[in-house]
Amino acid sequence: MKKEKPTFWRSFNHLENNQEYQNFLTQEFPQGAEQLSDPVTRRNFMKIMSASAALAGLTACRMPKETIVPFVHAPEKMIPGTPKYYATVLSIGGLAKGVLVENHDGRPTMIQGNDKHPSSLGAVNEFDQASILSLYDPERLKISSHNGAPQTWSQFETYWREKSATFVKTKGEGLAVITNSNPSITFARLQKDFVSKFPKATWVSYDALDTSNIQEGLKLIQSKNITPFYQFDKAQVVVSFGHDFLGTDSDSTRHQKGFSKRRRVRDKEDAMNRLYAVESSFTLTGSNADHRIKLNPSEMDSFVLAVYQEVAKHVSLPKVGGTPNAHGHDSWVKALAKDLLAHHKNSVISAGKASSPQVHALVHLLNQALGNVGQSVFYTPTSNTDNLSSLVEKAKNNQIKTLIVLGANPAYDTAFDLSFADVMSKSGEVIVAAIAENETTQKANWILAQSHALESWSDALFQDGTQSIAQPMIRPLFDTQSDIEILNLLTNLSPKQGYEIVRDTWKGQNWNQILHDGLKNGSSFVSVAFSPKGSIQIEESKHAGLEIEFIPSASTLDGQFANNGWLQEMPHPITKISWDNPAWISPSFAKKNNLKNGQMITLSKEGRSLTLPVWIVPGQPNNTITLELGFGRSVCGSIGKDVGFNTYQLRSHKHPYAESGFEMKASSEVVTLANTQDHGSMEDRPLVRMATLEAFRKNPAFAKEAVEHPPLKSLWKEHPYTEGYQWGMSIDLNTCTGCNSCLIACQTENNIPIVGKEQVNKGREMHWIRMDRYFSGSEEDPMIVFQPVACVHCENAPCEQVCPVNATVHDEEGLNTMIYNRCIGTRYCSNNCPYKVRRFNFFNYIKESPIPTSKSKLVQMSNNPDVTIRFRGVMEKCTYCTQRIEEVRSHAKLENRAIKDGEIKTACQSACPSDCIVFGNINDPESEVSKLKKLEQDYAMLAEINIKPRTTYLAKLRNPNPEIEDHSSSSNHHGSH
Amino acid sequence: MSQIFPKKINKLLPLLVAIKLIVVVSAVFFIWYYFSPQYTDVGYRPVQPIAYSHKFHAGDLGIDCRYCHTGVETGRFAQIPPTQVCMNCHSMVGKDNPKLAPLFESWETGKPIQWVRVHDLPDYSYFNHAAHIRAQIGCESCHGNVSQMEVVTRVKPLSMGWCLDCHRNPAPHIRPQNMITRFDWKPTDTQITEAQKIMLEKNINPKTECSVCHR
Incomplete structure (x- = not known):
């Protein structure tokens, strides 16, 4: 019998239900040689070793000698084995994020949010968390060097003393410094000193993910140097013009917190915000939108103008030139304008860094006219980022004698037409400070080994005025110095401890308190009034040929995290591809050009070209190819080296985010990409359940009614589970944005190994949380629903019934526990698991990992000592963070009290920026999780097979504008199976 | 034929x-x-870098266990004292004793003394000292009469079966609060009823599930 097309689908194979998909379904772990591609295979090794192993005899029966190494001078208040938490601040992508770092016996192991800090509000994103792994990267720079010869810091000092003396005479003529934008207050202070010492020196601060259009746009309508500060928790209607505020925006954690606050629906009377997204390729923002419109990048400006003109019909707005064009969405624009006008002072319109300055100007004029300024949109002072082109010009004229690069990697992440390699070769001498070897250090004369942020004293200013101090979590692992120490050395010629330099900045302040809390509150909002300084003209979009859109990578950001295995292996939220960055194309583009997934194409324009594979992404605009930045690093550690394709090669200086006029040539070569979208598929059962807010109000129990089944009867006498604590979890699909933060949190907390591209391709990724991504609706314009799935801890667990050695059993508190020592690796449990959440250690991923650095003792320092490292041949899965339960339990017991609700937070829960995961005691009717489970939209996946999962979901709701006929959400999605 | x-x-x-x-x-x-661990592990008495005598310090001098093992009431590990703790007394006492040379060397060089672990559990089992002290289990129950040991010796198997014996029936091992660190306690006739009272009061109900110790 031919099945009907599924309502929710994961891939085209799934949609077509073809043979390839069927093969994947029936084979949980696809066929593959059970050995790594190492010439000395495990089997060979065993053959050789078996003889000697037999002779080794009984010595193993004796205990290995283990030593205890106590301190000589014990630090105060430190109890070995009991983690301590320190507040600090991380600056990734120029954003100050307040975090708490878990520190085990002097070794940072996990990064969690600081709920007092406005940029974190208790949550973190995947980059923040993964920076732990970057700290323990064994391929970091361990010592400074000069033309390849190792150098001490005092040698550099001597060198620089001499060198700078000549520059002091010339006031810095011929001296240039390049950095990325840095929110550190001390760094800014030292920069000022440096510039006043060398007034003629060039100081350039740039970002690969340039945000200057935002400031430039605001300059068109006022004169201050400001940047917008959106508060999505203050808005009922949210409009994003290419602003991925839930995804790759550096401030996404705060945005997700705010956005989810207004999106959460508990009761059918509850209000829910509405998100309109206009964008090119699918982003997390677009996938969470109630209405999404895909446009080719060149169509964006005229579309925004159409919205502007529509609103201008009803409120007074300055006149703007240009031809509005709704690109066929005229009724949509009308409805949007009406909705905005109906929510005066209660909406937000935002534009992304890729939008033109004119669009930004329009957006802020709109916000002002709609009364949002001062309500949901604020403005804060900012410093300008600079343009590299003036420096490049100077270098090309041989005017730069000494070029200093502090922490940046311009040889990799700058536009191709700046030809930065030339700049470096034409500069007399190049000094590069970097954490790890990169494309820039390769061409440097002096390489200065820089400390990681978790090893350095620093401080940071968050946009809203909050100031924080960053404290080191561990002494520098190698002979390195922090960026502040290096800049101090460059300016003041004498080395000084980072602590003292930062202390100088904070003189007279309540240092201890600020350090403890992780912040000092401040506010720096400026009041604004916008009016166009000149006439704003939206230029006629002219495009010929293919358009290319450049987006930041979800796993390497701009390339700086390329050597981070956790992030490389994390499947992309939209494409579900790990370890790669194919070009995204639309289904109809693929059909037209007869392209299939993985097929190599060559994109070229005016002398630049790049060959890379394609991936067909539903919801992609037809004439646009999307390229992820941040891959294809040529000089990098072994994890990131040559992974993916360097798309910076196609990026021009003038059009950093989108450019048209490309040509495409297809080749017949097809490569394999590690894609996880069909992994762990559960056929077409209604696993995600979704309805519109309206439908939910009419029938709140829609989710439960999605499946009809006879009365459930158990095959055996069931355990009552009515006493003591009974753990359970509720996941709100409505607020889940699919950001992958929980996935990395789980990986950090539970010592989950990375397995590499080849193994991922065989379905052997080890992530305990699988972020399922479902499309629904048409291929060309689908919606996306995310569903994080980990072990759901069934009360009648099917896995337990088939384990021949009792290695997976239930405990009294409802945990489906996994006892690694008993496991003999039959994999029956995984076979019998209806949710496909069990992971098998095909190898001893610590000792024989395909990832060369996994064997490093340094990497192993990132391990959580509270969780066992699993061996080859052992099954593993989510434990509900049993180590955290036990930790809290022993605390509570020592204080002679019961565990409080909310006291135990699983790792995924603590990281989630949308607060959609709630864990607790379901035996306590007053606990939050019990209350959530009583909600009408609560449902259990596969409830019809009576396995009673402890993790249940709150159904996804959408809040579409009734006036917009949405072609993609035409059918009812509440369980039409 | x-x-x-x-x-x-x-x-x-x-x-x-x-x-x-x-x-x-x-x-x-x-x-x-x-x-069995009863045979393989009981009686394990490695040579320590310093011939530290528990019999002398804890037995003859009567120093309480917690003077050195400070983490025992609050943390998972009882803690082996830092050199500093030894120096509290030995900066005055036994300065010429050649046996103490490694101690003074550690103090001067800042290099820690590497003690050999006697009571070693496998890495996949997570034992919590504080929880057991709260439950009023005496040190002696697992470590034997340390106050009479010239060299610390393992006297219990510390095997899973042995742990479970007590987890299933903890009452015989529960002592009065003031006797936890003492080695001269003998169960009285009413010990079991008293222990049961303590268990009720303090909500002591040791579990025997895997997840209690294995994570």
Whole structure:
């Protein structure tokens, strides 16, 4: 019998239900040689070793000698084995994020949010968390060097003393410094000193993910140097013009917190915000939108103008030139304008860094006219980022004698037409400070080994005025110095401890308190009034040929995290591809050009070209190819080296985010990409359940009614589970944005190994949380629903019934526990698991990992000592963070009290920026999780097979504008199976 | 046709069976006894870098366990004292004692003393000292009478079965609060009823599930 097309689908194979998909379904772990591609295979090794192993005899029966190494001078208040938490601040992508770092016996192991800090509000994103792994990267720079010869810091000092003396005479003529934008207050202070010492020196601060259009746009309508500060928790209607505020925006954690606050629906009377997204390729923002419109990048400006003109019909707005064009969405624009006008002072319109300055100007004029300024949109002072082109010009004229690069990697992440390699070769001498070897250090004369942020004293200013101090979590692992120490050395010629330099900045302040809390509150909002300084003209979009859109990578950001295995292996939220960055194309583009997934194409324009594979992404605009930045690093550690394709090669200086006029040539070569979208598929059962807010109000129990089944009867006498604590979890699909933060949190907390591209391709990724991504609706314009799935801890667990050695059993508190020592690796449990959440250690991923650095003792320092490292041949899965339960339990017991609700937070829960995961005691009717489970939209996946999962979901709701006929959400999605 | 085997061979069969039985039984016994932690681990007394005498310090001088093992009431690990703690007394006492040379060396060089672990649990089991002290289990129950040991010796098997014995029936090991670190306590006739009272009051109900110790 031919099945009907599924309502929710994961891939085209799934949609077509073809043979390839069927093969994947029936084979949980696809066929593959059970050995790594190492010439000395495990089997060979065993053959050789078996003889000697037999002779080794009984010595193993004796205990290995283990030593205890106590301190000589014990630090105060430190109890070995009991983690301590320190507040600090991380600056990734120029954003100050307040975090708490878990520190085990002097070794940072996990990064969690600081709920007092406005940029974190208790949550973190995947980059923040993964920076732990970057700290323990064994391929970091361990010592400074000069033309390849190792150098001490005092040698550099001597060198620089001499060198700078000549520059002091010339006031810095011929001296240039390049950095990325840095929110550190001390760094800014030292920069000022440096510039006043060398007034003629060039100081350039740039970002690969340039945000200057935002400031430039605001300059068109006022004169201050400001940047917008959106508060999505203050808005009922949210409009994003290419602003991925839930995804790759550096401030996404705060945005997700705010956005989810207004999106959460508990009761059918509850209000829910509405998100309109206009964008090119699918982003997390677009996938969470109630209405999404895909446009080719060149169509964006005229579309925004159409919205502007529509609103201008009803409120007074300055006149703007240009031809509005709704690109066929005229009724949509009308409805949007009406909705905005109906929510005066209660909406937000935002534009992304890729939008033109004119669009930004329009957006802020709109916000002002709609009364949002001062309500949901604020403005804060900012410093300008600079343009590299003036420096490049100077270098090309041989005017730069000494070029200093502090922490940046311009040889990799700058536009191709700046030809930065030339700049470096034409500069007399190049000094590069970097954490790890990169494309820039390769061409440097002096390489200065820089400390990681978790090893350095620093401080940071968050946009809203909050100031924080960053404290080191561990002494520098190698002979390195922090960026502040290096800049101090460059300016003041004498080395000084980072602590003292930062202390100088904070003189007279309540240092201890600020350090403890992780912040000092401040506010720096400026009041604004916008009016166009000149006439704003939206230029006629002219495009010929293919358009290319450049987006930041979800796993390497701009390339700086390329050597981070956790992030490389994390499947992309939209494409579900790990370890790669194919070009995204639309289904109809693929059909037209007869392209299939993985097929190599060559994109070229005016002398630049790049060959890379394609991936067909539903919801992609037809004439646009999307390229992820941040891959294809040529000089990098072994994890990131040559992974993916360097798309910076196609990026021009003038059009950093989108450019048209490309040509495409297809080749017949097809490569394999590690894609996880069909992994762990559960056929077409209604696993995600979704309805519109309206439908939910009419029938709140829609989710439960999605499946009809006879009365459930158990095959055996069931355990009552009515006493003591009974753990359970509720996941709100409505607020889940699919950001992958929980996935990395789980990986950090539970010592989950990375397995590499080849193994991922065989379905052997080890992530305990699988972020399922479902499309629904048409291929060309689908919606996306995310569903994080980990072990759901069934009360009648099917896995337990088939384990021949009792290695997976239930405990009294409802945990489906996994006892690694008993496991003999039959994999029956995984076979019998209806949710496909069990992971098998095909190898001893610590000792024989395909990832060369996994064997490093340094990497192993990132391990959580509270969780066992699993061996080859052992099954593993989510434990509900049993180590955290036990930790809290022993605390509570020592204080002679019961565990409080909310006291135990699983790792995924603590990281989630949308607060959609709630864990607790379901035996306590007053606990939050019990209350959530009583909600009408609560449902259990596969409830019809009576396995009673402890993790249940709150159904996804959408809040579409009734006036917009949405072609993609035409059918009812509440369980039409 | 003549018989291949002589008739007396018939007698051999029971003998063979008997031998086989003895071999099997003794093999089972051999493994059961000699492979058990009771045999392999009990009595383990490694040589320590300093011949530290618990008998002298804890027994004769009567120093409380917690003077050195400070983490025992609050943390998972009882803690081996830092050199600093030894120096509290030994900066005055025994300065000329050659046996203490490694101690002074550690103090001067800042290099820690590497003590050999006697009571070692596998890395996949997570034991919490504080929880057991709260439950009023005496140090002696697991570590034996340390106050009489010249060299610390492992006297209990610390095997899972042994742990479970107590987790299933903790009452005989529960002591009055002031006796936890003492080695001269003897259970009285009313000990069990008192222990049961303590268990009720403090909500002591040790679990026997895997997840209690294994994560």
